[in-house]
Amino acid sequence: MKAMGEKRSGPRFEWHFGNVATWVSAALTDANTCVDGFAGKALNGRMKSGIEARFTNAAQFISNALALVNKYGGGH
Template identity: 60%
Template sequence: MATPKIITFLLIISIIYFAGKVESASRTRSSATNFIKGQCSTTQYPAQCVQSLSVYASVIKQSPRKLAETALSVSLARAQSAKVFVSKMGKFRGLKSREYKAIGDCIEEMGDSIDRLSKSIREMKRVGNGKGRELQWHISNVQTWVSAALTDENTCIDGFAGRALDGKIKSSVRARVVNVAQVTSNGLALVNRFASKL
């Protein structure tokens, strides 16, 4: 049977070991968060960039490629959520015919955005396998699709222009889709930054 001194000694060793592990994980997370802040400082919406990506610090670590991939994944998730939200808006009773049309057009635009962001994420995963011209081709595809997704999102927002559509539907849809467009803009900036280092 172990003596109390041995048990105490083993307990102290265990505490020191686990405290070191916790401190090391904390340092790694802090380093990753600082990396994200530095990269996000070059985007158009840096505060939103940091807020949306720092929760993934343990996955991103200090990888510009992982940062760009994660930013695109966040954009895709928000675009999907926004499409569902806009679809629900279209089911409200008493919509004006122009509101109904703007919502329908927006749902279509968000569908296109989702498709392009999905393609860009798949293509971004291929970047790791490419070399030289092939690598540049993959990156160019990603940049083209993310740009097109951003255009789709802005087209949805533009569909609600004018005073005739003023009201809760317009403000709700615009707020949701503007958020998606800002995240997509940040994602594109991070892809461009990653591409510039290749």
């Protein structure tokens, strides 16, 4: 952890950090968009509740990962 803390600066870190933050954020958005897709009229919204329950855990893990990424990045 100490070594990781020492590497938290410079253009390479900022570039990599930006990529990680973008990917994790996109994963959270994609999970929400996927669930929303099951609410359409063609499915009468019935599938959404079952699928949403399964995605809730994944979304929580992704949200936690995003929080850790942002905390580690120190506001970059």
